[in-house]
Amino acid sequence: KAGVTQTPRYLIKTRGQQVTLSCSPISGHRSVSWYQQTPGQGLQFLFEYFSETQRNKGNFPGRFSGRQFSNSRSEMNVSTLELGDSALYLCASSSTGVPYNEQFFGPGTRLTVL
């Protein structure tokens, strides 16, 4: 089974621009969660989507948004980029067929904001 894929792997943007990151979950997984990883804050939860609906959201400003498509693929968007948005953005997929939240991560998208 193919793992979680994320595109692009690397991205360089300037302040004020917007960016869209893509995530394809493991086949059959319908839940996709997004995380931001920085050296200072570690891994922080952004939001989770299941069946095209956002079920949970972390403490991030409204500039961070996402969506999920009918094939479970997900995108996240960051508008009006700030220097502090430079981070590794990770998505993870999980199956709802197990009674606990076991998440499998993609390789991440390294975003650099100049």
Added chain:
Amino acid sequence: TQLLEQSPQFLSIQEGENLTVYCNSSSVFSSLQWYRQEPGEGPVLLVTVVTGGEVKKLKRLTFQFGDARKDSSLHITAAQPGDTGLYLCAGDQGGGKLIFGQGTELSVKP
């Protein structure tokens, strides 16, 4: 807000030594995952513990979930250079959300 405190933050040891990483919280989690992450890559799931008091072994790695499901530990026996990496514990907060500890940066020198 549930928090997970992971210790130590950094660990540098010689090949062949044993080590233990701790993950503690004041809150109860329904499950807890341990991950290992290489630089520039996503975390790779090592194990999920669900039942209080549960012990799971993965070759030289032993994972334990506390009886009250508030804490966990990872013990590595006879560490090897290939064990080098960032070890992360993550508690299931529900709704697709995992709460992560700050991580333990392990370096095993030959």
